[in-house]
Structures are given as C-alpha cells and as structure tokens.
Amino acid sequence: MSAPLTFLRRPPASPPTGVSAASPTALAALPASGVAIAVSMVRPRALDRLCAGPPARAAFWSATLHDQALADWLAPLRPTRLHVGSEFCERLLPEPEQLERTLAEASAAGLAVCLLTPVASPEVLRALEPLFALLPAGAEVVVNDWGVALRLHERHPLLQAVAGRILCRMLKDPRLGNPQYAPPAAHGFASPWQQRLFARMGITRVEMDMPLFAGADSFAGVPLPLGVHLPFAFVAKGRMCRTAGLARPGPERFAPRPFCHHECLGLAARTERAREGTHDAWETLHVGNTMFCRHSAASLAVLAAAVAAGRVARLIVPGEAL
Amino acid sequence: MKIVAPIRQLDEIAALARAGADELYCGVTPREWAERFGGASANRRPGGNLPSLAVLAEAVELAHRHGVQLSLVLNAQQYSVEQIEFALEIACGYADIGGDAVIASDPGLILALAEAVPGLRIHVSSVATCRNADGARLYQELGARRLILPRDITLDEAAEIAAAVPDLEIEAFVLNDGCVYEEGSCNTLHLPGALGGPICLDRYAYVHRHRDGRPLSATLAARLQENDEAYRRWLWYRFSCGFTTTAEGMPFGPCGLCAIPALGRGGVHALKIAGREGPPERKLASVRMVRQILDAHERGESPAAVMARARELRPSHEHCATGFMCYYPEVVGEAERARETGRHAPSSSPTPTSD
Numbered sequence: 213m214s215a216p217l218t219f220l221r222r223p224p225a226s227p228p229t230g231v232s233a234a235s236p237t238a239l240a241a242l243p244a245s246g247v248a249i250a251v252s253m254v255r256p257r258a259l260d261r262l263c264a265g266p267p268a269r270a271a272f273w274s275a276t277l278h279d280q281a282l283a284d285w286l287a288p289l290r291p292t293r294l295h296v297g298s299e300f301c302e303r304l305l306p307e308p309e310q311l312e313r314t315l316a317e318a319s320a321a322g323l324a325v326c327l328l329t330p331v332a333s334p335e336v337l338r339a340l341e342p343l344f345a346l347l348p349a350g351a352e353v354v355v356n357d358w359g360v361a362l363r364l365h366e367r368h369p370l371l372q373a374v375a376g377r378i379l380c381r382m383l384k385d386p387r388l389g390n391p392q393y394a395p396p397a398a399h400g401f402a403s404p405w406q407q408r409l410f411a412r413m414g415i416t417r418v419e420m421d422m423p424l425f426a427g428a429d430s431f432a433g434v435p436l437p438l439g440v441h442l443p444f445a446f447v448a449k450g451r452m453c454r455t456a457g458l459a460r461p462g463p464e465r466f467a468p469r470p471f472c473h474h475e476c477l478g479l480a481a482r483t484e485r486a487r488e489g490t491h492d493a494w495e496t497l498h499v500g501n502t503m504f505c506r507h508s509a510a511s512l513a514v515l516a517a518a519v520a521a522g523r524v525a526r527l528i529v530p531g532e533a534l
Numbered sequence: 535m536k537i538v539a540p541i542r543q544l545d546e547i548a549a550l551a552r553a554g555a556d557e558l559y560c561g562v563t564p565r566e567w568a569e570r571f572g573g574a575s576a577n578r579r580p581g582g583n584l585p586s587l588a589v590l591a592e593a594v595e596l597a598h599r600h601g602v603q604l605s606l607v608l609n610a611q612q613y614s615v616e617q618i619e620f621a622l623e624i625a626c627g628y629a630d631i632g633g634d635a636v637i638a639s640d641p642g643l644i645l646a647l648a649e650a651v652p653g654l655r656i657h658v659s660s661v662a663t664c665r666n667a668d669g670a671r672l673y674q675e676l677g678a679r680r681l682i683l684p685r686d687i688t689l690d691e692a693a694e695i696a697a698a699v700p701d702l703e704i705e706a707f708v709l710n711d712g713c714v715y716e717e718g719s720c721n722t723l724h725l726p727g728a729l730g731g732p733i734c735l736d737r738y739a740y741v742h743r744h745r746d747g748r749p750l751s752a753t754l755a756a757r758l759q760e761n762d763e764a765y766r767r768w769l770w771y772r773f774s775c776g777f778t779t780t781a782e783g784m785p786f787g788p789c790g791l792c793a794i795p796a797l798g799r800g801g802v803h804a805l806k807i808a809g810r811e812g813p814p815e816r817k818l819a820s821v822r823m824v825r826q827i828l829d830a831h832e833r834g835e836s837p838a839a840v841m842a843r844a845r846e847l848r849p850s851h852e853h854c855a856t857g858f859m860c861y862y863p864e865v866v867g868e869a870e871r872a873r874e875t876g877r878h879a880p881s882s883s884p885t886p887t888s889d
Contacts, residue, residue, distance in 0.1 A: 331719065332666050333687075334694045358641065359669025378719055381612040381640075385722035387730055400612035405642035448715035448722055448733060451686035457761045457768075463857020463866040466768045468686035479758075481740040485730065498740065503715075503733070533745050 239285045239516040247519050249286065250293035250326065250439065251531040254304050254477060256314050259321040262291050262531065276533050282443060282512065286529060294318045295528060297328035299356050299376050300449045300502045302336045303456075303470050304477075305329070311346050326352035331378065331451070332360050344368045354419065355379070361413045373415045375401075377441055380420040384445050386494035386505035387485065388424065397424040402433030410436065419528065421445035422507050424494075426514040431523045439526035440515060444497075444504040444534060453501035455479055476500030480534055499534055535798055535828060538605075538705060539821050540810035542582040544593055549818055551600035554825030558597055559605040559637060561810065562590045562624065571617060576624070577607045582811035587624065591631040603634040607810075609659035611718060612640050622650045629654045639718065641676065648677025655679045657705070660806075663718030665691060667698030674702045681705070682806060685713055689793055689862050693800030703803040707861050709820050711808035712772035712788035735773060771858035780848050783819040785809075790861035791827045791844035792854070792868075795837035823847055841868065 251262055261272045266287040273283035296314050298304035306314065311327070318325045327343060330336065337359065344353070349370040355361040356378035364373050383397040399420050400406060410418070419439040423430045431438060456472035457465045464471070481498045494505035507515070518524050536556035541547055550558060561583035563576050577583065584590050590606070597604035606628050608621050618640070625636050625647055635655035638644050639662045647656055657680040658664060658673045670681050680703035683692055687706070696704040713720070714734035722733040730736040742750060742758045750758070770776055774787030788808075790797070797805065805828065807820045826847065831840045845854050857863035 331663055331716065333691055334666050337666050337668060357666070357669060358672050359664065359666040362668045362672045381718070381721065383721055383723070385733065387725065387733065387736070388723070398614070400614065400640070400642070403613070403615050403618060403642040405618065405645045409641055409645060448720040450715040452714065454761070454765050457765055458757055463860065463863045465764060466858070467863045469688050469864060478744055478746070479742060480745045481742045483738040483740055485736055485738050496738070533747075
C-alpha cells in the first residue's frame, strides 16, 4: 500500500496511546446478558478462580492482563466458555489426553469448550482428527485455515465452525498513528462473496481483533455473531519461530519445519522501536512466532460501547499472561 | 517444470523470455484505483506495477509474441466490496485483451472471479497461505487452476499436496525475497525505508522476560542473546544476504535451486522467482540461474549432480552450508554430501520431469 511520509505522525486529535496499566477511560459497564466471556488458554489452569466470585476474577484478570481497570470491567461477568489450543502455532495443539482432561475440568467448571486451530500443514490436519473426535456434538472449533474449515464441514458436521481472527484480514500495523488508514484497517467480513463462503462452509460465528482505529462503525456489516479479542491484537505471525531457535541449532534453526520445547509458553519479549521522529501508537510484544499489539484505552472504550449496544456477542480474553 | 518470473516494465519481457522464463507475472495499478482507494494498493506493492490497462495490454501482446504467458497479480490480503468490484472490472478487461491468469488471494475475490470471468485461469497466491490438501481442494472447487504454495513449506508437504490434488497445478518458490512472517498472516505495511521498512526488518529491540514475571537467569539470558544473534544472521540471509549479488549480478538470498530435483519428484509444476520490484538485471540473472539448474535436472543429471551444480553457480558454498539461505533447508545435508561426491557424479536414474 502506498504511503505518504505523514504515516507515523499521530495527529493531535487522535487519542490512541499504548497503555498497559489502569486505563483512565471509563468503560461502559458490561451488560448482564447478551454478551459472553470466553477465556483463551493454551494449557488451561486455575479454572476455579475464573468461576469464583467477582473479587477472585478481578484478581485473576489483573494478574493476567496487568490492567486493573480492564480487570474490574471484566470481573462481574462469569466466563462461560473456554477456548483451548492455539490459533498461532501448530506445535501448541493439545494432545488427545490433554484435551480429554480439559473437557472434564471445563465441564466441572461449567465452561463449554472450543478448540482453537492454527493454519494447518498436512500433519496438523492429521493431528486434528482425534481431537475433533473427542469434542461433543455442538462444540465449537475456531478455524484459521480454509482447509480445516472444509475438513470440519465435510467430516464433522456436528461441530460448529467459527471463523478465527487469522481469516479476518485487516491492517494492524502498530507503527501507524494516523487514522487516515482507518479504511484499509477495516474488516473484510462484510463482502457478500465472503458471506457466501461462510454459508458454504457452515461457519456460524466469526472472530476478529479490534480494528486498529476502532470507531462506532468498526463492527458494521459483520454477518454472523461476533467475538472480539481483547486486549491484544495479533500483528503478524510466522511459521518460523524466533523463540524456537533456542531449541535447535543448525541449518533448520529458523526453518519452517517446526521443532521446539514449547519455550514460548514461558517466555515473551517486550519490543520497542527506536527510531527518531516516530512515536508508535501501540505497545507491542512478541510471543513465540507472533507479534501482538495492545489495544489503547480509547479502543477498549469503543469496544465497551459496542458491547453495550449489543453489537458484540462474545469477548475473548487470554487467560495466560502474555 | 515451468519457470515463472516477475516483471515491472515492458522492456523486461523479451529479455526474460529469451533467458528461459516460461511465464511472467505483473501487477497493474490504474490511476483510477489509486484515486478511489488512496493508500490501499491493488496488489500489495506500492511500486513495481504497470501503470494502466493500456500498458498491460501491450505487455500481454509482447509476452505472447515471445511465447510466454503473463499472469496478473491481484493479491491483496483482502479487498473491500468496492475494491472487489473494481478488481473484477480490471480482470474482465484483462481477459478481453487475452490475459492468461489472475493471481489472487482473497477467497471472496476468487469466488467472484470464477463467476464473473469464467474463462480466465485463477492462480491462488502464496498470500492465501494454503498449505494442506483440503485447502487446495477448496480453492480448486472455487475455480482455481493453480496453487502457489507459501514460502514456509517443506518439500514433503509440497509433494503431499501435489499428490492429493493432482488436477491442480502446484507452484513453489525457488529464488529471491524471503519473508519472516507468513504473507497471509502479516497485517502490516512495508513502510518507506526511512520510516522503518518492512516490520520484520525494523529496528525493534527485544527485552526478553518470563511470562510469569520471574527474572531471567544469567544462563537463560545468555542463551537468548545468542539466539538473537543467530536470528539476526538468519535475517540477513533471509533478506538476500544484505541484497548482495555476484559480480555477474546473480543474487544471493533465499534459494531453492538444490531442491529442484525434489520439487520435480514431488509433482511441482512451476518454479516461482520472486522480486517484482527488483532491478531488471537481478531478474534476468535469476531466470538464467534457474534455467541452468532446471535444464541440468531435465536432461537427467542425478540429484546429487544438480545440487552440486547449484552450489557452484555463484558459487555460494559458505552461504549454502548455513542453511539460512535455503527455502528448503532440509536438503542442506544432502547437498553437502553431493558437494563432497563431486558435481560430475554419474546419473543412475534420470528423474522424470513433470512437464
């Protein structure tokens, strides 16, 4: 996309700033009904704390998200769903035994389970089959690969396909500060051709990150019940994993053929860009093969308003600190 | 196998065809597109595009006169409804002037193209990040005739997809221009260099930490530092060894020449040279390199001999040995052995070509 040199200048009227702690912006209270909270985890734990009362949940969210205002906003609503697995890495699919255990624990906690799936190699497709077989009828599977969507539609029609955020392509470059890029930063779910594809593949829900320049129209035109991820948007993901380089010396250290010891489950990096004359609008971090940016306080306020207005059916929040 | 090479201007066509390219691809950004959609590009490249449909028509005519096909790239990650409608107008005009194929990524656009311009071939762009047979079959059902595999794929995966969907042509990267992130999962812009360039080359400092807040041990911190240094070396290779070439203009950087025998065995139909925005000399040298190795493979040289020949081309033994320059680094060990054996090893069983 072509760009004038005003790219990175943040105009005075634009409020976004990268913040990770207590947002000063007031968030519209979560409605008691009409929106659900899903917790996303690679390796589920502490489900009891999530399902305890609001004070315990507030403490859990605060420790996980490092934002007290956000934690206080989320705490009143008990999560009802558990998203397990990974959208970003084929190495983080649960083993069948892990998934079985998670299904039991989630059931005991009153949480419905949704399986997260990544962009899929042939090996991933094979690994998914025994996982699909374990899921109860009506369970959701988040698909981020059209091949997985087709597989699900053809072979597992009793499972519900959800279009994941990797399929929702939109500009999310955290170096941009100028809302003139809001149009290309919009979601592409409104296209009638896209909607026909959803219908053809039996997709019943969609998920997305918050658009970079969130506004009142950010969720317009979404044809299906919408889940929105917060407080992080994924910026870019590779198949190559920088962190996995710790696990394998030699020619394939950063190669597509994945190998690791799941180092990313314990490690992350704060990333900062040192460049004269630029003021990045969003805080960024790197976990495994993926770069994330954190929503601004203003973006979260827009999201809260959209939830209050009934435009968002589900909030998806990471249950593991990034 | 066919060699597919990029162009950005008309005077590249004859030279690349003479050098051995079988197919060419290009982008076009009509003035009306830029006026209507501002910064949003038709095909992810602010530069390196033909300026109008009239010039595109000249390019098609010129390519056909030189016996090569010309594909049109419309492979932005996603298009708005208005952009899809405009893209369909471009595609219809392109079909009318005898264009050969459109390279697309957005599944909505692919669906729309198949319906609106049914006679036009559709090639699924690497930007679609399709790396399994079910995805390939879906795109085929939507109307695609060829799948361009993403960069980050293994030879085994490529062969498995090709075998599972035999009626869909498979194209794989063979030379130039690596990405760090998957093209279809990278939601950023290539900013002007002064403002940071591609995000994977931008000057981000990494401050590593445990996700649970514990401090890093000195041992782990040292390992992370070593890993960061190795990553920066890899990045240098990934971006064309600092965009260097030999004195003859042959580019260093992402390369799959050693893997050509394996790609052929795996049923790959076409070999893609990347670098639409690069200088003409680089494209010409790239086509000559691929042609030389492909010819050796097709005249029945053993895979070991082909690999040894590939490494002698520039030559690039030291770079090759790292594996960091490879699109398919799983062949590095095999290629090292081939080098030790010698490039003139006898051909025991000529490999059939897929084309």
